[in-house]
Amino acid sequence: MKILVLGGSRFLGRTFxxxxxxxxxxxxxxxxxxxxxxxxxxxxxxxxxxGNLKELKDRYWDAVLDTSxxxxxxxxxxxxxxxxxxxxxxxISSISVYKDWVPENLDENYPxxxxxxxxxxxxxxxxxxxxxxxxxxxKALCERIAEKNMPGRVLNVRAxxxxxxxxxxxxxxxxxxxxxxxxxxxxxxxPERRVQVIDIIDLSRWILKMMEARSIGTFNxxxxxxxxTMKEFVDACIKVTGTDVxxxxxxxxxxxxxxxxxxxxxxxxxxxxxxLSPELEEPWRGAFSINIEKAVQSGLTFRPLEESxxxxxxxxxxxxxxxxxxxxxxxxxxxxxxxxxxxxx
Numbered sequence: 001m002k003i004l005v006l007g008g009s010r011f012l013g014r015t016f017x018x019x020x021x022x023x024x025x026x027x028x029x030x031x032x033x034x035x036x037x038x039x040x041x042x043x044x045x046x047x048x049x050x051g052n053l054k055e056l057k058d059r060y061w062d063a064v065l066d067t068s069x070x071x072x073x074x075x076x077x078x079x080x081x082x083x084x085x086x087x088x089x090x091x092i093s094s095i096s097v098y099k100d101w102v103p104e105n106l107d108e109n110y111p112x113x114x115x116x117x118x119x120x121x122x123x124x125x126x127x128x129x130x131x132x133x134x135x136x137x138x139k140a141l142c143e144r145i146a147e148k149n150m151p152g153r154v155l156n157v158r159a160x161x162x163x164x165x166x167x168x169x170x171x172x173x174x175x176x177x178x179x180x181x182x183x184x185x186x187x188x189x190x191p192e193r194r195v196q197v198i199d200i201i202d203l204s205r206w207i208l209k210m211m212e213a214r215s216i217g218t219f220n221x222x223x224x225x226x227x228x229t230m231k232e233f234v235d236a237c238i239k240v241t242g243t244d245v246x247x248x249x250x251x252x253x254x255x256x257x258x259x260x261x262x263x264x265x266x267x268x269x270x271x272x273x274x275x276l277s278p279e280l281e282e283p284w285r286g287a288f289s290i291n292i293e294k295a296v297q298s299g300l301t302f303r304p305l306e307e308s309x310x311x312x313x314x315x316x317x318x319x320x321x322x323x324x325x326x327x328x329x330x331x332x333x334x335x336x337x338x339x340x341x342x343x344x345x
Contacts, residue, residue: 010168103285188269
């Protein structure tokens with residue numbers, strides 16, 4: 001296939017390009033050119049989807065993968081421009097489109113967030129503003145825009161927590177780095193609490209299968225295809241890093257009392273018994289039990305977790321970040337303070 005990738009130089013996009021080339025597909029990427037170093041055997045078109053798409057004029061592709069679509073008017077412009085230039089459009093959406101994660105095992109029919117294009121355009125006028133506060137609303141609207149402009153030719157991939165090398169969120173890298181540092185490690189919630197993650201290699205290979213089959217529709221795509229607990233995730237991190245650590249489990253009541261921020265300070269943690277924020281009435285117990293049966297039945301498969309973590313760990317060891325450079329995770333001094341408080345209970 002001839003595939004156009006919008007983005008393609010970071011994380012999922014970069015991995016997808018590598019997998020597509022390995023399967024002898026012809027790949028073109030379109031982006032601003034800031035992070036294209038090291039890309040080989042791929043055509044690069046430099047441009048900005050926030051502006052004019054003229055660089056793509058008079059070109060045709062079998063399929064497009066949109067990894068960078070988030071601001072609704074850019075997806076509106078892009079799909080309108082490409083609808084006569086591509087046969088098939090894959091949009092990387094998010095499980096954040098759902099109105100909440102209250103119920104367990106929610107599937108693709110669960111209600112999503114609603115927002116008009118006019119409201120989204122007003123909120124996104126300032127690219128430097130708090131646009132990520134509306135991430136779920138924007139992604140849900142992008143899905144609808146894509147289907148409206150290219151009816152019957154769209155695959156919406158509602159991705160969960162992606163993991164892999166080049167992870168700029170630092171969520172899983174934090175846990176590997178922290179285990180590698182040794183000593184007592186603070187871990188949130190109960191050991192049997194479920195978590196869901198999906199390797200970008202597994203996701204990329206599945207998307208390529210879907211492209212080849214011209215499969216359309218909306219699919220939740222997180223994982224794995226079994227019930228993974230936080231203890232099993234932690235044990236896998238310990239095994240991969242080969243370090244001697246003492247795990248100290250902290251229940252959510254203690255963490256919330258100490259004003260520990262879910263998801264950011266403690267990656268892969270969403271409270272099970274308390275609302276995520278004051279304006280919410282119920283806890284989001286379904287955050288890590290998203291139903292992925294539809295994607296699994298369509299061919300989504302998963303490599304062993306330890307294999308995924310090993311690749312992330314090898315990449316993480318090349319970075320040498322200072323503590324202040326981490327985007328996720330708890331500061332060492334705060335962790336020490338909390339560990340001390342727990343030892344006194």
